[in-house]
Amino acid sequence: MRLQDKVIIVTGSAGAGIGQTSARRFAEEGAKVVVSDTHQKRTKEASEMIRDDFGVESIGVLCDVTNQEHVDNLVAATLEKFGRIDGLMNNAGINVLNECVDITDEQWDLVFDVCIKGTFRCVRAVLPAMIKQESGSIVSLSSTAGLEGAPNQCHYAAAKAGVVAFSKSVGNEVAKHGIRLNAIAPGLIMNPFLERIYPKEQLEGYLETIPLPRKGEPKDIANTALFLMSDEGYYLTGQTLCVSGGSWMVS
Numbered sequence: 001m002r003l004q005d006k007v008i009i010v011t012g013s014a015g016a017g018i019g020q021t022s023a024r025r026f027a028e029e030g031a032k033v034v035v036s037d038t039h040q041k042r043t044k045e046a047s048e049m050i051r052d053d054f055g056v057e058s059i060g061v062l063c064d065v066t067n068q069e070h071v072d073n074l075v076a077a078t079l080e081k082f083g084r085i086d087g088l089m090n091n092a093g094i095n096v097l098n099e100c101v102d103i104t105d106e107q108w109d110l111v112f113d114v115c116i117k118g119t120f121r122c123v124r125a126v127l128p129a130m131i132k133q134e135s136g137s138i139v140s141l142s143s144t145a146g147l148e149g150a151p152n153q154c155h156y157a158a159a160k161a162g163v164v165a166f167s168k169s170v171g172n173e174v175a176k177h178g179i180r181l182n183a184i185a186p187g188l189i190m191n192p193f194l195e196r197i198y199p200k201e202q203l204e205g206y207l208e209t210i211p212l213p214r215k216g217e218p219k220d221i222a223n224t225a226l227f228l229m230s231d232e233g234y235y236l237t238g239q240t241l242c243v244s245g246g247s248w249m250v251s
């Protein structure tokens with residue numbers, strides 16, 4: 001029970017990917033989890049499942065991270081229900097594949113609004129409670145694209161690089177309050193959507209380039225986030241952990 005009674009918000013956690021897997025992993029370790037996402041019904045159902053499966057308290061709060069009122073409401077609902085916030089996982093993310101010459105202003109702005117400004121909005125909103133408590137752990141999703149660059153997704157790569165610099169900058173500001181900010185840079189992590197859209201040969205070709213002999217799964221990121229959220233990760237801040245089967249050793 002490495003997160004016993006810790007109150008943790010996870011954005012974008014009603015889907016079938018990293019967010020929901022992490023929320024469930026935190027609950028399994030005793031956390032009180034706030035599920036949030038853009039779909040009211042799925043958000044409610046995901047938090048109900050967490051309550052049923054793990055016997056912990058959980059609420060589901062609608063939150064589009066591009067909407068400041070939603071973010072403020074997410075924090076207010078968490079404080080009203082639980083009285084504190086120990087962790088925030090900035091998981092909500094979006095990508096629109098396109099070459100630079102074809103990216104529209106709308107596509108660029110959407111990716112930045114969700115991936116980096118959404119992270120900023122959520123961090124800014126939880127910090128007053130964490131500063132008052134003199135503790136907190138914030139884990140934000142970057143990407144190997146943000147460290148290495150990636151064709152057909154320059155806006156996404158730039159936003160995810162921003163998450164790294166953002167976490168270091170704010171981490172430096174709030175370390176004196178015992179608040180830690182770290183990022184996780186996943187490589188390709190399969191989820192039902194990617195399984196459907198990735199041509200089999202392309203996936204197999206990609207996997208051959210990865211040193212470790214299996215594809216990445218949401219639980220790999222959930223376990224890393226668990227460590228960073230827990231007291232075991234206390235002496236880490238401003239770090240970006242690359243969870244990619246060792247892809248960075250060969251690229």
Ligand code: NAD
Pocket residue numbers: 011012013014015016017018019036037038063064065066090091092093094114141142143144185186187188189190191
């Ligand atoms: P996913 O699509 O399963 O999860 C993303 C979630 O974010 C969804 O539940 C979606 O509803 C939610 N979301 C989208 N826009 C939102 C908004 N405006 N406000 C709130 N929620 C919103 O994707 P995933 O693959 O699990 O990715 C999770 C995170 O990890 C993302 O930040 C993604 O960029 C990052 N990441 C994923 C991979 C990968 O290979 N899967 C690799 C690197 C980084």
